[in-house]
Amino acid sequence: MPIELVAQNKPPQISLTVAILGVQPFRQSLWYVMAKKHMHASFCWTPWPSSICSSSPAMDYREQRLAVVVFFFLASWLLAAVVVGHNDHGVHKNYLIIVRSPYEYDRRVYKDVSSWHASLLASVCDQAKEELEADPANAPRLIYSYRNVVNGFSARLTTEELGKMAQADWFVKAVPEKTYQLMTTHTPRMLGLTGPTIFHAGVWNRSNMGEGIIIGVLDGGITPGHPSFDGTGMPPPPAKWKGRCDFNSSACNNKLIGARSFFESARWNWKGGDDPVLPIDESEHGTHTSSTAAGAFVPGANAMGSGMGTAAGMAPGAHLAFYQVCFVGKGCDRDDILAAIDDAMEDGVDLLSISIGDDNAGDFAADPIALGGYSAIMRGIFVSTAAGNNGPDVATVANEAPWLLTVGAATTDRRAVADVKLGNGLEIRGESYYQPSTYVSKLRPLVRDTAADGTCSDKSVLTSEQVSGKIVLCYTGGNMTNLQKGSILHDAGAAAVIIVSQDWAGSVISPKAHALPAAQIEYKSAEKIQVYMNSSKNPTARLVFRGTVLGNRVSPIAAPFSSRGPSKQNPGILKPDITGPGVNIIAAVPKPEGLAQPPNELAYKFDIMSGTSMAAPHISGIAALIKKAHPTWSPAAIKSAMMTTTDIRDRRRMPILDSDGHHANMFALGAGFINPTRAMNPGLVYNLSAHDYIPYLCRLGYSDHEMNSIIHPAPPMLCAQQPVVEQKDLNYPSITVVLDEEPYAVNVSRAVTNVGNGKAVYTASTDEVPATLSVTVTPSRLRFSAVNEVQTFTVTISSKNVRLKKRITEGQLKWVSGKHVVRSPIVVSSKKFFQNQKNTTSTDQHTAG
Template sequence: TYIVYLGGHSHGPNPSLDDLDSATNSHYDLLASILGSHEKAKEAVMYSYNKHINGFAALLEDEEASKIEKNSNVVSVFLSKEYKLHTTRSWDFLGLEKDGGISLDSAWWKARFGEDSIIANLDSGVWPEHVSFSGIGYGPVPSKWRGNGVCEIDHFITSSNATTFCNRKLIGARIFSKNYEARYGNLNPANLTARDFIGHGTHTLSTAAGNFSPDVTIFGNGNGTAKGGSPRARVASYKVCWSKTDVAGCHEADILEAFDHAINDGVDVISTSLGGSDPYVEALFTDGISIGAFHAVAKNVVVVCSAGNDGPGPRTVTNVAPWSFTVAASTIDREFVSQISIGGKHYIKGASLSKGLPSGPSKKIYPMIHSIDARFLNATIQDARYCKPRTLDPSKVKGKILVCTRLHETTSIAQGFEAALAGAVAVFVINDEKSGSLLLAEPHPLPGASMDANEDDDIDEREWFGKGGTDNNITRRMLAYMSASTTYTGLKPAPIMAGFSSRGPSAVQPLILKPDITAPGVNILAAYSLGTSPSNLPSDPRRIPYNLQQGTSMSCPHVAGIVGLLKTLHPSWSPAAIKSAIMTTASRLDNTNQPIRDAFDKISTPFEYGSGHIQPNLATDPGLVYDLNTTDYLNFICASTHSQNLLKFFNETSFTCPEYYNIENLNYPSITVYNRGLNTINITRTVTNVGSPSTYVAQAQHPEEFKVYVQPNSLTFTKIGEKKTFHVILEVASVPPSGFPVFGSLRWTNGNHIVTSPIVI
């Protein structure tokens, strides 16, 4: 499947049916010029993007795609790639509530809980009967919604009761599967529904905007009230991720069609917890999410994206377009803990949701065996270390606690199932080097715990886990026990950056700092689908209404929910203004007032958290914002591609590239520049006043080896909407700079507001 991208449409923001037909016919005309007839063109076209995005997806041979690419009216032609999903207490941790109470300065009160914002979720669908999406107590659907009652859930094609699954909360549901089916074959008609059989979409949508739902637990842990960031917002589900097993695939052609519909339906926010795993330089113009987000932002829709789960290495961040809001993942101050006793003398903390091991007088402790020692003779040590299928010998495992190593994934539940199949009484999953000290609580099918082998420096991991030992000499004398899980809150320090969270700098355009922000993405409790198990494994018979999940998939909807609040509170603000408000009020400190650290106990940098950890209450009143419009993004595209020809298609009106444009001067809330050695760096920014009249004074935290000067160093505003431009001058302090990235910050403060931008050189 190829996507042929043609830019924007000339028919304006409110196309008629004739406009849509005309756009589709133009797509057929273009393709017919290559294939030889309209009939062949219609047969090949999978989607005609005819509303706000101009282009089409079609089944083409490589040489046919090459011919189309040479057409002067074509922006780009690219293969439709398969994306992956980037897969409670967090709102208390973010300050929206305190011990179950909501203060008057909470963003929830100020923004009426996101009332009547419309949040779209591009994901694996929704479980519509869940109480998180009940329409009880809601008024009429906002008039801005143009979804026309579309509710594609369960036999919607023929059922006269098709719309009963949607209501005044869940106001729409659509499916997009043509690209998935073209690759993997037709889905069962019963599965052609927006109903969620994976769980991911239900979890993310409820995190963004689920109703207040009291008395929520998972296996008796985490008791409290679940709710989304904008609990009174309306929601719409756009199902773009499908699965015939436990692994979902989300295809670009389907995603781009969903963007086109969501924009046309009148949504305010689009949440996309998915993306590719390998950033590449052409991604701005050959990436479905980047293209869809550009057209959404041009129509005043905020697009929030997950940064990816490919950390901790550098240049792993995805969804890096400057018009997208890219979210990293970090911890909250809650943990689910079992106490692990090793050999009766060492006690280690393990993250767990389990009820523990039987503790009767006759069976208090259990022998422990490492998976390497438990392997079949024909299994490799490497495969056995990670408890991969068909590596464990039940005769060695039965009745013991099995020790596995995490395979740097955001879930290890499959390892727990292998342990259970082999007859283990429990499983201990030890973090690999890439996971650091991050402990993930997971719904294993048997008692299980996630552990950091380096927590107790007095313990030799090789000895007590039997790594490389023999069943006779080591593991038989190693006995262990685990207690039932207990929920603790107020954990310090928090947040900590997750090891899996993808890092910057951006491999596409390093002058745009990515990710933009970090938000809770570890051990997140939210609604779940009853159409799948908590493990997503077909062999798991369990069904639960709430589940704990990890990933930037979980942090993304946290931000989408907060964006929904700001949309309600400040309906006239642009997507860039909302993004700026959140970024410039973020914190780089944890709850001990120290710099945020990562899972490896190192001080984190903006390449990990962007502008910092989100603070929604402060974001409602940022004082100043760094605003951007479509023209600014077009200038950015000019400087990125150096192609005037490319630009003529993006806008509904003609646009001419400036003779020179410096990407470093894009009015972004963060500041990133190239190190120019001994040469002085001079960039500009413009701030817009969104608060009361006042004077702001500049304060700089100087990056190592550099001095920061701001001209002018004070700005006086007399009215809302007033703009002021300033220069940031960076000079080498003394010796030639090392060439390694260095970090600082710029703050504007008037005594009531602090407007902070990270500086990266």
């Protein structure tokens, strides 16, 4: 029978413990649960004397013993806190802390995951417990507590505190902070969204322009009140939307429904930096990408008078939710990115457009876009990411995780022609987005920068005496941007400037709207100008502006800056996945750079930008259109629909070229250039659930802890219990294999889902495979009798029992029916892409420092 105690007869430890916590809080405390667990005690409850707590049940003698144990728990914890506090003199750095899954008693004691994370941090850091309980999210050392994207939190810690934390049973891994970087009027028509005529409706008509779809954009700020974000005529966001817009009511509307800034991590890394509070765009990037994805119709848009037309995003009927995670001069902090994705998922976005990345991001367990992207696809949220701008070097591609769509950049068929006509009659092709009507095209003296590098980066050379009234030849490079050079030349009285692109850019020209008349030319064309100038005592030239020209048949061309594969993290998966318009894209900006006097009001609101950052939101908007037309499709199905229906030939019906004039390979193009019309009705898709990536991750060599960190908040799993799935056998829309061992043959497994007609017959075609390879498909014919029916097949790829002489060989597998061609690229390598590439990568290679 339980013994009823009176307060004055309690041992001092019990009295002090209850005095500190109270009876009920004592029973709800972590120490109580832990002590109970270790003592294996059973309990019975009787009324507690009214002198102690009239409304609480009494403590039996076992609980009294527990109170003594808890006293020592409390004493040791308080002592540890004091010790930590007195030794908290080290340098604080930001870390992402990965923790084990909470035990049942953790869930019982703490009301939410943030409270639990705060208590874990408090156990090693100098923080007041009352402050944590009042508002865990605002604890000085706790930056973010993540609910969805990763099982852990970000915090500011000293080296000593990190060492103490590493000894805790809940600690798994600490990853130091890392900073990431940010990577139109014509493209809707070019891509077939509008349809060629009223009788051939485009994708917009078939998808209602993405109405009701919410696109979440992570970037560097947005411009409220811009006409591209006008909500006139837009319906309210769907009821599932739970987010908020921090701008005032005149800026927030049915188009721009969400706008928030995530700066908690950045502000610690950039001491003295002001918290932006509102996600205002201080550059052009965030406004540009957002309007490309889902901008409203804006008639009369132009870039300094060129490219005149009606601007619109790819999904003009969709809603925009903006999340600022990047800041001018500071970059984009990993922990802020994770927090933004965490909130975006709960806000109710349907897609994420992320033009951020790092080609050295490391393994998926430490990459915020890979981590957040996996959690997003678990909820059916499609994620489009930029491939990076480190081309044309190989193995530079960013955002490599197979659950992300990785987008490379290519040109459009629009050119703003500005040719250079030399005094000897030779005419050289160029481009310019500033072609003032007041410019008089006449021969003028042609001079060059007399400095050693010819880049016009020395102000002392660019004097009025040297350049006034003349046309100046300048090479790209030096310690100034081309826009800065143009501004200096304008102030010095130069009549015009000829900008020479860098050698590696090849045939692709990315001009800007300069402060004075300009023409930008290819690097190889400059040699002709130099020869002429060397042969003439008084060289002259004139610029010939020909306006905006559409329909360039040698397009698209792979952009030279677009990052290339193979992937470092998963070389068995072809990356990038796909290519979209990313060169000379006209879209919304806060105000254009480098302009003297824009020719019209809307020229102040639009500008030209190039990059995979511009390509990714194109694909995001198109994905929104597909999702609207097919709301039940998974992110993998949408990805497959786009990848298997791409164009691999240009408008001449010739293979797409790279900027160097050679055929672009698959490490530049991925599956090819986006074709939205065909993607709306692909016939077959290669589908994948979030769970399907788990055995693939295990086979890559990730430990159970790392794999479970990636797949969080899915229940923890063990790799030993998973089937073996090689990279080549992940049910991906592309095929990549290595033939480096006898008998130089490999089998690849795939499954396709019928999303076309209920009954259909598809026949395998490998007619685009080179003669050095043998590709056999079993079975060679697939018969479908119903929608959503799944059929499997095996592809056997061999090199006829000999080692391939060519390092990389490419081909195509096509499934052909009466209505569809479902095409998968095949990449075959004669040896492993990287020296340390293994079928199973060691765990050590996947541990972030």
